[in-house]
Amino acid sequence: MAFLAFSKVNGQQEIEKIAEKLAQEQLEAYNARDIEAFVLPYAEDVKVFNFPDQLLYQGKEEMYGLYGRMFSRTPDLHCKLVNRMVMGNTVIDQEEVTIQKGQAPMRAIAIYKISNGKIAEVYFIRDDQ
Numbered sequence: 001m002a003f004l005a006f007s008k009v010n011g012q013q014e015i016e017k018i019a020e021k022l023a024q025e026q027l028e029a030y031n032a033r034d035i036e037a038f039v040l041p042y043a044e045d046v047k048v049f050n051f052p053d054q055l056l057y058q059g060k061e062e063m064y065g066l067y068g069r070m071f072s073r074t075p076d077l078h079c080k081l082v083n084r085m086v087m088g089n090t091v092i093d094q095e096e097v098t099i100q101k102g103q104a105p106m107r108a109i110a111i112y113k114i115s116n117g118k119i120a121e122v123y124f125i126r127d128d129q
Contacts, residue, residue, distance in 0.1 A: 033071035
């Protein structure tokens with residue numbers, strides 16, 4: 001019985017490690033404004049929502065276009081990770097996003113749901129919602 005419990009905990013820790021790694025990879029690429037590295041952790045059919053269920057867009061190709069344009073137009077863009085929680089296949093990041101130096105950062109929460117080793121769903125909660 002103890003082995004089964006250890007095995008379950010160990011498996012859970014591995015899932016959480018992968019989930020956190022994917023969230024961190026996309027955050028670092030976001031801050032580097034590297035569109036190729038940014039989309040890499042995402043599933044081909046990723047779905048992005050305004051929390052709780054308003055679909056903003058779907059698909060890595062759409063993400064590539066949207067973020068590619070944003071990265072090229074916003075040289076001051078930077079996301080500061082304030083807090084991160086990981087449970088199972090879900091990562092919740094509290095963030096402060098600077099769009100332009102001298103302006104107050106936007107506060108947001110991003111929820112990443114991992115499936116099959118990729119970020120499959122993202123939910124955003126913004127301070128202005």
